[in-house]
Amino acid sequence: IFPMSQTGEQTSWIVTKYDHVKELLKSKSFIKDQSKFMEHSSSEEPDLITSVFQNMMLDVDPPDHTRLRKLVQPYFNPKKIKELEPRISEIADQLLADISRKEGAIDLIEDFAFPLPIIVISELLGVPAEDRNKFRKWSQTILSAADNLEADFIHDTEDFLTYLKKLFDERKENPQEDLISSLLQAEEEGDQLNREELYSMIVLLIIAGHETTVNLIGNTMLALFEHPEQLEKLQADLTFTDSAIEEGLRFYSPVDFSTARWAEEDVDFHGRTIRRGDLVLASLSSANRDEDKFENAETFDITRSQNPHIAFGYGIHFCLGAPLARLEGNVAIKKLLTTFPDIRLYDSHPRWQHVFLLRGLSELKVA
Ligand code: HEM
Numbered sequence: 001i002f003p004m005s006q007t008g009e010q011t012s013w014i015v016t017k018y019d020h021v022k023e024l025l026k027s028k029s030f031i032k033d034q035s036k037f038m039e040h041s042s043s044e045e046p047d048l049i050t051s052v053f054q055n056m057m058l059d060v061d062p063p064d065h066t067r068l069r070k071l072v073q074p075y076f077n078p079k080k081i082k083e084l085e086p087r088i089s090e091i092a093d094q095l096l097a098d099i100s101r102k103e104g105a106i107d108l109i110e111d112f113a114f115p116l117p118i119i120v121i122s123e124l125l126g127v128p129a130e131d132r133n134k135f136r137k138w139s140q141t142i143l144s145a146a147d148n149l150e151a152d153f154i155h156d157t158e159d160f161l162t163y164l165k166k167l168f169d170e171r172k173e174n175p176q177e178d179l180i181s182s183l184l185q186a187e188e189e190g191d192q193l194n195r196e197e198l199y200s201m202i203v204l205l206i207i208a209g210h211e212t213t214v215n216l217i218g219n220t221m222l223a224l225f226e227h228p229e230q231l232e233k234l235q236a237d238l239t240f241t242d243s244a245i246e247e248g249l250r251f252y253s254p255v256d257f258s259t260a261r262w263a264e265e266d267v268d269f270h271g272r273t274i275r276r277g278d279l280v281l282a283s284l285s286s287a288n289r290d291e292d293k294f295e296n297a298e299t300f301d302i303t304r305s306q307n308p309h310i311a312f313g314y315g316i317h318f319c320l321g322a323p324l325a326r327l328e329g330n331v332a333i334k335k336l337l338t339t340f341p342d343i344r345l346y347d348s349h350p351r352w353q354h355v356f357l358l359r360g361l362s363e364l365k366v367a
Contacts, residue, residue: 001272004281012279013272014257018290018310020270021258021282025314030261030280032059032317037262037277048196049157055200058259058317065316071186071193072201075124075179078323084120088328091119092335100339105346108364112336113217117328121209124324125202126178127167134163139207143355164202179205205321212254213325215360217332220248222364225345227300234302235341238334244302245329250309251300253285256359258313284310285359343367 001020004012015024024030035054046054053059057068074080095112102111115132122129141156168184175181183201186193193201224231224244234240260281263274274280288309289297312319319325336343346365353362 001270001274001280003272009275010277010279011275012281013274014281014283015269016283016286016290018287018293021284021287021310022314024261024269024280024282025258025310025317027267029264029267031061031264032065032259032261033061034260034262036264048161048199049154051196052157052161052199052203055197056204057201057320058204062316067192068197068201069316069320071183072179072205072320075182076320076324081323081327084124084324085327085331087123088116088120088331089335091116092331096335096339105365105367108221108336108366109214109218109361110363113214113221113332113364116217116332117213117325118210120324120328121205124179125205125209126171126176126180127202127206131163134159135206135210139210140355142203142207143211143358160203161199164199168198208319208321209324211355211358211360212321213328215252215254215358216245216248216325216329218361218364219252219254219359220245220329220333221336221366222345222350222361223248223251223300224302225366230300230302234333235337238337240302241330241334242326243304243307244333245326246307246309247300247302247304248329249311250288250294250304250307252359253288253309253311254359255311255313255357256283256285257357258282258284259317259357284313340366 001013001015004014006012015021055064057065057072060068092112095115099106099111106112114136118132118135119129122132122135127135138156138160141152142160167180171178171181171184172188175185180202183193183198187195187198224234230244234244258281260279263276263278263280265276267274288294288311291297293308294304312322312325343366346367347363350364351362353360
């Protein structure tokens with residue numbers, strides 16, 4: 001663990017070793033609710049935008065976290081997710097058929113890795129997949145809030161919430177077999193979910209479903225192109241797809257850092273004193289290449305048999321969407337390699353995007 005920056009009394013820390021990252025993410029001394037450290041909390045009710053970000057499951061502690069997670073967990077358990085496989089395969093086939101009709105090099109991100117998870121999460125939630133460009137803009141503004149003008153952030157978030165309000169009203173009139181309809185029912189019934197939490201949950205699921213699996217598909221394909229002998233091994237035996245996905249998650253972790261935690265009290269952590277209110281981030285990508293945990297950590301090996309990576313985090317905030325992301329990754333890579341057995345990298349300098357917390361490509365040209 002080492003200090004990253006200091007603002008006034010508060011130090012920000014970063015944890016990089018595998019065992020330390022797990023310890024941090026499991027520890028009850030590091031919490032998500034930053035408002036505990038605010039000296040003057042306002043007595044006014046926060047506006048909807050503020051409360052949407054304060055109420056996200058990813059940013060709250062138990063018991064609220066436990067209650068919110070319980071509401072959505074049944075929709076994302078591995079058995080339920082497995083039922084989506086035929087539909088995910090169909091969507092992948094359609095996207096690949098469109099790609100086959102194109103001439104010249106194609107951008108694997110724009111034409112495949114991006115639309116696939118979006119269409120899947122949109123259908124699961126019950127938001128129209130045709131509106132995906134809007135969601136993309138809103139998600140990107142929200143994620144890059146630090147680099148953006150405040151005005152953009154507020155404007156796009158307001159548009160996003162107005163859009164959701166309209167959708168909620170429609171679904172109330174005409175409920176469907178989707179997650180939004182079922183959460184609306186939970187909200188109406190009262191004590192499980194309030195209005196702000198409903199918005200927070202949908203915004204979180206849309207952003208998480210948009211910005212992560214695209215990186216898993218893109219990063220794993222890049223690692224395969226960079227290690228042609230591994231690509232060949234996988235093409236010869238597609239039963240390695242699952243372990244290739246796990247290795248992609250470890251080697252080019254799609255989520256670079258965990259979200260922030262704050263020390264609830266002064267804590268001694270591996271030789272350092274973390275003061276109450278200090279911010280701590282875990283580097284998942286660094287932990288996943290810790291030589292003390294992984295043999296030949298810098299080697300991309302799709303046949304690695306022991307791969308306890310923590311690309312999906314650890315502890316109570318462990319990724320809700322992990323079974324879905326794994327299934328999408330598996331279907332995507334299998335279909336891609338069987339449809340285009342001669343696929344190769346077209347541009348040897350793929351571009352990484354610069355978004356805080358995430359690691360993914362903005363473009364991956366293949367031929
Ligand atoms: C949480 C990674 C895909 C929904 C997390 C966390 C990580 C992560 C590291 C924990 C963050 C922290 O503790 O600060 C990933 C990766 C993905 C992926 C690498 C793809 C390869 C998805 C998908 C969904 C999703 C597809 C949605 C459908 C969530 C949610 C949480 C979460 C709701 C918060 C869970 C909680 O607070 O209990 N994810 N994620 N993720 N992820 Fe994912």
